[in-house]
Amino acid sequence: MIDITKVLNDILKAVLGKDVRQAIHDGVKRSNEIADDCDKRQTNLENQYEQLIKNFSSSSPSNVEIVDARTGPDGTVYGTLRKRLEDPRCS
Numbered sequence: 001m002i003d004i005t006k007v008l009n010d011i012l013k014a015v016l017g018k019d020v021r022q023a024i025h026d027g028v029k030r031s032n033e034i035a036d037d038c039d040k041r042q043t044n045l046e047n048q049y050e051q052l053i054k055n056f057s058s059s060s061p062s063n064v065e066i067v068d069a070r071t072g073p074d075g076t077v078y079g080t081l082r083k084r085l086e087d088p089r090c091s
Contacts, residue, residue, distance in 0.1 A: 044075030051077055 007027040078084035
């Protein structure tokens, strides 16, 4: 996670114009990386939620847990739980 205090101190302590520009650049770049990561994680959560709603059944609530387990840590939704478990990226 970003240490915003370090980024702010780098900007404040920079003396030369090029150092100031570099510090601002690094701070903005890191902020953009964090925003992209949050966007990706939010999209994964939305996809997972849609899968859960699509497969929800009040007669068999355990199916929801199975559907939830089909979603890998990177947000990939597998057709079956076995396919997710066999994917080496998910071990």
